[in-house]
Amino acid sequence: MTIYKAAVIGGGPAGLAAALAASKGGKVLLIEREARLGGILKQCVHDGFGVIRFGEKLSGCEYAQRFIDEVRSNKEIDIRLLTYVIGIKKNKTFHITATSSSGIETYEAENLILANGCRERTARQVNIHGTRPAGVMTAGVAQNFVNLLGVLPGKRCVILGSGDIGLIMARRLTLEGAEVLGVYEAKNTPSGLTRNISQCLNDFNIPLHLSATVKRVFGNKRVEAVEICKVTEKMEYIRGTEEILPCDTLIVSVGLIPENELAESLSVEIDPRTRGPVVDQNMQTMQDGVYSVGNALHVHDLVDYVSETAETAGKALLQPAAPRELVKVDAKGFLYLVPQRLDLASIKDSTVFYFRTAVPRKAATLTVRANGQTIYARNYTNLKPPEMEKISIPLKPRTGEKLEFILSDKEV
Amino acid sequence: MEVVCIVCPNGCLLQAEQTPEGIKVSGNKCKRGAAFAIEELTAPKRSLTTTVATCFKDMPVVPVRTDGEIPKEKIFELMSFLKTLRAERRYKMGEILASDILGTGVNIIVTCDM
Numbered sequence: 001m002t003i004y005k006a007a008v009i010g011g012g013p014a015g016l017a018a019a020l021a022a023s024k025g026g027k028v029l030l031i032e033r034e035a036r037l038g039g040i041l042k043q044c045v046h047d048g049f050g051v052i053r054f055g056e057k058l059s060g061c062e063y064a065q066r067f068i069d070e071v072r073s074n075k076e077i078d079i080r081l082l083t084y085v086i087g088i089k090k091n092k093t094f095h096i097t098a099t100s101s102s103g104i105e106t107y108e109a110e111n112l113i114l115a116n117g118c119r120e121r122t123a124r125q126v127n128i129h130g131t132r133p134a135g136v137m138t139a140g141v142a143q144n145f146v147n148l149l150g151v152l153p154g155k156r157c158v159i160l161g162s163g164d165i166g167l168i169m170a171r172r173l174t175l176e177g178a179e180v181l182g183v184y185e186a187k188n189t190p191s192g193l194t195r196n197i198s199q200c201l202n203d204f205n206i207p208l209h210l211s212a213t214v215k216r217v218f219g220n221k222r223v224e225a226v227e228i229c230k231v232t233e234k235m236e237y238i239r240g241t242e243e244i245l246p247c248d249t250l251i252v253s254v255g256l257i258p259e260n261e262l263a264e265s266l267s268v269e270i271d272p273r274t275r276g277p278v279v280d281q282n283m284q285t286m287q288d289g290v291y292s293v294g295n296a297l298h299v300h301d302l303v304d305y306v307s308e309t310a311e312t313a314g315k316a317l318l319q320p321a322a323p324r325e326l327v328k329v330d331a332k333g334f335l336y337l338v339p340q341r342l343d344l345a346s347i348k349d350s351t352v353f354y355f356r357t358a359v360p361r362k363a364a365t366l367t368v369r370a371n372g373q374t375i376y377a378r379n380y381t382n383l384k385p386p387e388m389e390k391i392s393i394p395l396k397p398r399t400g401e402k403l404e405f406i407l408s409d410k411e412v
Numbered sequence: 413m414e415v416v417c418i419v420c421p422n423g424c425l426l427q428a429e430q431t432p433e434g435i436k437v438s439g440n441k442c443k444r445g446a447a448f449a450i451e452e453l454t455a456p457k458r459s460l461t462t463t464v465a466t467c468f469k470d471m472p473v474v475p476v477r478t479d480g481e482i483p484k485e486k487i488f489e490l491m492s493f494l495k496t497l498r499a500e501r502r503y504k505m506g507e508i509l510a511s512d513i514l515g516t517g518v519n520i521i522v523t524c525d526m
């Protein structure tokens with residue numbers, strides 16, 4: 001049996017980029033549960049992808065196709081489609097058990113790259129009460145219906161959540177002939193890009209209601225109406241503002257969560273803030289040989305960075321394995337900061353960090369301290385939690401040093 | 413007048429003012445923003461991404477886009493026109509599915525391999 005240099009789980013943009021990078025140093029196995037490669041990008045027919053990487057505005061499908069073409073013509077990469085990874089065990093190497101139409105098979109690899117993406121939060125995870133009729137679905141499911149199956153999931157739709165996926169779906173459903181009654185957002189600011197508010201909602205006169213949420217769903221077989229309610233900043237319902245809105249579909253777009261069942265089965269340490277694995281600058285988790293990339297690591301808003309984290313991991317695992325010397329990175333003022341550890345044995349002149357601010361900040365300073373001494377500082381304007389930032393910092397931490405990253409409002 | 417630029421994810425908030433010398437734009441971080449604001453006030457245009465039906469069971473629809481921009485008010489007309497199309501063979505990414513749609517000079521291209 002072939003012992004692969006790396007087995008990549010998931011054939012989305014993260015898995016594709018990781019497989020390509022790792023294939024420069026050995027045989028790679030790429031496992032995907034669906035019939036086609038591309039991951040979630042298969043259903044992202046809209047454009048706006050690849051601006052950073054290719055300097056072009058591509059659709060999600062086009063972005064994926066570029067990588068798929070490269071992967072398909074790469075002789076070092078073995079692809080298994082319609083194959084679902086059900087379990088992984090580590091002895092000296094990783095033993096990966098997968099099911100497909102040919103039954104249960106086991107593959108062996110020296111390294112493991114988890115590129116299995118994320119999941120959407122559902123209506124039940126945001127406390128919507130009432131009945132459970134047909135017609136309540138996540139934005140990703142609606143996107144799948146329209147863009148892959150070619151069916152319209154509803155005629156009169158209400159969208160909960162103003163993230164980019166919700167906005168994109170508001171436009172998409174309108175174009176396909178559905179009526180989108182409005183987008184409701186519990187916070188007092190929209191979470192999606194301003195550009196998407198403009199081109200997805202304003203262009204089609206779709207109203208955006210801030211500080212408002214869906215409280216209840218009505219209907220037996222099919223959604224018949226939803227109850228809308230205004231909320232305070234603390235997300236408490238404001239009595240007397242309830243309103244019944246007749247509709248046949250409720251689409252929830254209320255966030256993504258990294259998919260980590262496989263990681264957890266390998267006892268990989270999870271960061272409660274990203275809800276993905278804790279990693280070092282090479283995207284290696286706290287289990288030697290297990291890497292986590294793309295949305296399985298933390299939810300990215302730009303696919304360009306998904307490909308980048310994946311390439312970092314694919315390249316790193318080709319380096320001769322040396323025992324790691326891990327230093328913890330303390331982070332204050334961030335929603336999260338990745339990587340959460342630095343491996344001193346493999347650190348380069350500069351290290352790339354990805355972060356989100358904990359709260360919106362008009363003017364902010366990012367300070368890095370080593371044993372209490374400031375060794376790096378940079379100012380930012382207009383930081384918002386929905387927008388991920390990337391920064392490359394020259395760091396040479398020493399053994400035992402206490403490393404702190406602090407994001408604070410700038411004193412004016 | 414205020415216009416949100418949709419050229420790139422920055423989404424600059426542009427101010428456009430009618431002056432005797434023409435429309436003056438501020439708030440743009442790049443040149444494309446100025447051009448966008450002027451067009452938005454005179455003849456707004458959009459590109460369209462959508463899907464077209466196929467005759468294949470394993471892929472009932474195929475993603476497509478316009479290879480240029482069309483007048484914004486023609487978007488729904490274009491959607492109705494695209495509903496009359498059906499991809500009868502397997503296309504590759506970048507191939508033209510319909511050319512010079514609605515006399516705009518813009519083509520509909522397929523955005524993934526079928």
Ligand SMILES: Cc1cc2nc3c(=O)[nH]c(=O)nc-3n(C[C@H](O)[C@H](O)[C@H](O)COP(=O)(O)OP(=O)(O)OC[C@H]3O[C@@H](n4cnc5c(N)ncnc54)[C@H](O)[C@@H]3O)c2cc1C
Binds near residue numbers: 013034120141
């Ligand atoms: C509904 C939705 C819409 C989005 N829209 C946008 C957008 O408009 N713009 C944008 O920039 N980003 C968008 N994103 C974010 C997008 O997910 C990322 O940009 C990117 O697709 C993440 O890539 P990935 O490879 O990490 O994950 P994915 O693309 O999700 O790929 C993960 C792959 O792993 C496979 N897999 C999972 N578990 C297993 C298993 N056990 N065995 C085998 N295979 C497995 C899955 O089938 C899937 O193909 C969206 C995300 C979602 C969920």
